[in-house]
Amino acid sequence: MTAQQLFNQIQKKQSFLCIGLDVDLNKIPQHLLQEEDPIFSFNKAIIDATHHLAVAYKPNTAFYEAYGLKGWQALEKTIAYINKNHPEIFTIADAKRGDIGNTSRMYAKAFLEDLEFDSVTVAPYMGKDSVEPFLEFENKFAIMLALTSNVGAFDFQVKKVEDMELYKQVLETSKTWQHADRLMYVVGATKAEYLTEIRKLVPDSFLLVPGVGAQGGSLQEVCKYGMNSKVGLLINSSRGVIYASNNEDFAEKAQQEAQKLQAEMAEILSK
Secondary structure, rough: OOOOHHHHHHHHOOOEEEEEOOOOOOOOOOHHHHOOOOOOOOHHHHHHOOOOOOEEEEEHHHHHHOOHHHHHHHHHHHHHHHHHHOOOOOOEEEEEEEOOHHHHHHHHHHHHHHOOOOOEEOOOOHHHHHHHHHHHHOOEEEEEEEEEEOHHHHHHOOOOOOEEHHHHHHHHHHHHOHHHHEEEEEOOOHHHHHHHHHHHOOOOOOEEEEOOOOEEEOHHHHHHHHHHHOEEEEEEEOHHHOOOOOOOHHHHHHHHHHHHHHHHHHHHHHH
């Protein structure tokens, strides 16, 4: 998928919503545990109920790896289901990989070629040779951690090195890497006040923004400071949508929560 195709979907759906498929068997409706593959059954129901409201889905791979082979098979089935039935939807493997050389290349192959995700999240701590292998795939993206929404982000990311915050150095340096046009960046919604500075460094890139909803981030604030001429934002909501109910009406309630976010986004876009 190209960035233009993603923008086209945003325009068509009047939405820049990304739904995080972070499946915890302790939180899903109990009746699904009787299914042969409860993780996939849960995801399928969520996708069927929300695909017209979302432009992206983001499974966090830890929630699948935790269940071993069965979890990984559920992830495979989930991405295959999206690609077959809703190929216009942008898919993100939230794996936060970050290694070098052949190891990084194999991670890239696993997610972008074998599983056929459109993108994968990566950690930049080891530098360009840990990220560039993910950028070798045409019409695929690496979504690099820039300024995250967690409390520990302040341990390193905003520290100054030679009078520039580390996250700014990461952004500036990444623009020099091969195929840097295939980079997107993770910026937490709880750091909305930093978005003005981030947009000065990466004005045209898409930003994946987690933290709206359960973590307290403001959609209005993120859009005020982070939106560009082609929107340039993917606002992720996970728990706030998929766990709106743990009863048999879970998919209906997820749809309602997604609809609220989409309506708010449509209003923002209309302005």
